Amino acid sequence: MPRHFGPYGGAFVPETLVPALQELDGAWRAARKDPAFRAELRRLSRTLGGRPTPLYFAARLTRRAGGAEIWLKREDLVHGGAHKFNNALGQGLLTRRMGKHRLIAETGAGQHGVATAMIGAALGLRTEVYMGEVDMERQRPNVDRMRLLGATVHPVTTGRRTLKDAINAALRDWIANVRTTHYLLGSAVGPHPYPSLVADFQSVIGKEIRRQSTAAFGRLPDLVVACVGGGSNAIGTFHPLRRTRVELLGVEAGGVGGRGPGAASLTRGRPGILHGSFSYVLQDHDGQVAETESISAGLDYPGVGPEHAWLRDTGRARYVAVRDRDALRAFHWLAEDEGILPALEPSHALFAAVHEARRRPRRERIVVTLSGRGDKDLAVVTRAAR
């Protein structure tokens, strides 16, 4: 498993964390080759997670677009309502295998914290989640969910009291407790081996797309589309298809549009180091990490996984930014055409997919990864003017 993707990736961390990252790398390599580990991962993915998720033909959305067929990979049906389960389960099983009994995580919107708390409960691992005080106020229901699932939520009161500060707090905890504790990182970001490891656990998405599209329409799709926050659902979609002719399109959060940065690291950032990894980062003129803004909390991150940086530079994948208001339009299209309330994150991908479908012939097939369901976003959507 690569440590670098072209010039990107690596592990820029304090020395105290190097042994823990090596241990994780070793445990994961051994686990991948261990039939018992793979069987357990597969069993719990099915019986706890609800996998495989269906590939759904969105007939009415296709008609609205008036071009290529649009199919949805239904990660919104995974336990917990998003793809984050796939990664949390994999890392939870690795934690047990390393003989550790405590999980820590950071969370911004709370979705990854909830996924971690779910897995911590199911596997009997003590779970503590760091969350900025500001985010705790904004995402009250997810704080309640984590607590009901038995996790301890630590309010972070330093800095701007949001995700970046929560990551720093989690890292401090890990440095102090590295022998008993696994840091369950929530996206395909951070130092090696996390980007490769998270891509591995999320690749179940792309593998199922490969199998299901062949069964449904006799071949691979022409294009796959996925939203990009840190990039885990997108890399899970792209990875198993990267050596085929399938076009790969990643969709970032464009925010309100105009000159604002949104949270579009690949389309508006430049290379730099953030959270232990060299990749694209949204920065101001002085190289300070920029403040991001997006209607979807899950995409609101100034960095992106290093493999996406390399897919972008080599041209193997394309990346575009979609504005808040267009994501909202796509949210309503899916609700009214298909009876599905999507999360606002994949609503960005849906908008881009409809745009692509319009310009393509009817014989082409587009698969969009619907990374999560929209229940968590109802307050935001109903508040926004249509």
Ligand SMILES: *Cc1c(COP(=O)(O)O)cnc(C)c1O
């Ligand atoms: C967290 C989240 C994302 C963004 O994370 P990635 O690592 O980029 O996949 C996207 N969609 C949903 C539903 C999420 O909860």
